[in-house]
Amino acid sequence: MSDVVHPVPVTTEPRGVRFLVILLVLSLVAVLLLAPLAAVFSEALADGLPAALQALAQPDARSAIGLTLLVAVITVPLNAAVGIAAAWAIARFDFRGKAFLVTLIDLPFSVSPVVAGLALVLLFGSNSTLGGWLITHDMRIVFALPGIILATLFVTFPFVARELIPVMIEQGRAEEEAALTLGASGWRAFRTVTLPNIRWALLYGVLLCNARAMGEFGAVAVVSGKIRGETTTMPIMVEMLYNEYLATAAFSLAAALALLALVTLALKSLLEWRHADLLAATRRH
């Protein structure tokens, strides 16, 4: 019982001020985050749930959902693997150009997605040498699936590495070096020592990466070609439907996209709740 201490007030402001500040933050959250989400769902259900579900069952909407999931399934594991490798290299080794590599990883955060998309069009479009050659050999990059995947890879590149680098630097090399001196192979040391230590950060990075991969609009819009049922991802389909005055269909698809994001967030919360004690031991931010 000696642990029980009387709570020490950390602020000296009067109750009224604290209450006001809390109220301000809560109303900001309500206006900025909850209200738009609620508006999307209420618009989607404006004509009732059957109408919303029917809109989602349209072939174009179904293929948009399928394409978005396919893009996420391809890009998220790729970026997770590359992100782990990059974080490992940066946290565990000292080499020339390390600072440059870190900056490079951050590049997609600072470059507007539209610029990323246009860069792909410049590289692989029919007006470039490379693009012209690829097209005459029947390999389409822009205005086809590979372009969408490349654009998504670019914008989601930093998420995993950015989550892992601080965690791995903080943990240091000691545990892995111990494993290696005890005779573990590099792969085994990674699996049994590194991975358990970084799994929460990794999970968090993967979830963020996934949310962005499914939600990316700007870069994908430039390279999509907007061929219905073929190269329209969910965010692009949402915009097209909205521009065609099909509000119910547009907001149903937007709600479905929001739901996919909410499911990932719920999954994350569930895992955190299930492994709360483990989490407290390993995650320090």
Added chain:
Amino acid sequence: MPRSQTTAGTPFHRRAILALIAAGLAATTAPGARAQEEVQILNVSYDPTREFYREYNAWFADWWQAEGNGRLTLRQSHGGSGGQARAVIDGLEASVVTLALSADIDAIATRTGKIPEDWQSRLAHNSAPYTSTIVFLVRDGNPKGITDWGDLVAEDVEVITPNPKTSGGARWNFLAAWAWALDAYGGDEAQARDYMAQLFANVPVLDTGARGATNTFAQRGLGDVLLAWENEAFLALEEQGENAFDIVVPSISMLAEPPVTVVDGNITSNAQREAAFAYLRQLYSPEAQALAVRHHYRAWDTSKVPQDELDRFPQLTRISIDEFGGWAEAQPRFFGDGGIFDQIYEGR
């Protein structure tokens, strides 16, 4: 099973997955591989034509097969007209383009050479199978009693139109009003300018695009009259319900001719060329024209259009952009820096 075999199995397994992914990518990236067996047509179009081409594609595919041809796959792309033209220039493999403005197709022709310069004379009516015009969308019951352009300069009338500097639709609106004023004042340009100045004095806000202007009028409830494309006005009516607005057709307006053409440079086989030209030619068939009317465009051939659908389109005098010397001449004169719009808007 010996242990060595299971470990040897892993790289093979991985290679199989890689091969599968590669095959999947190849299948989506090489549409030409299947072009020998069936003909594919990609129609790159602009936003409001979606419902029309969905129905037309279904009708044409049936007609094509009934004519004794092979299997045909029709693919459809929609976006803003200018952006779609840009995508075709950058390599989107359109077999046909069906865009909003002839200038957009001209841009493809001059920048890629994939379309001959004289494309507009290849099909009837300047290669425009359906047309539209600029009309007024007013509040239900027309409370301000607006019937023609002259009513828009009344003191208590607020007009919603986007900025001609940034919006293609707004330029049509501007020229339609100008055409009426010239006609009303017997060709006196000074009086036409006065009219335009009064008109823009009644515009409370200049949105950057047609969609923004529609939202300002329909959702935010600003203004008494929206200048809009006829087909878009009907779409807004469908979306908001018949009781929200009325459409008023003025006595004079613009003749908008959304053109279509084959992108010759993207055609890979004779069968595809034949199908692409047939696809566009059949847009002029009575059945397709009736479909266009159902989707709020005006048609040339109304023989198969039911009378009640035809009644939605009152007759009016429509001025072609050619009477302004085409867009090449009208654009700098009216909307260039220091042009007529600038003079009028700054002199408000």
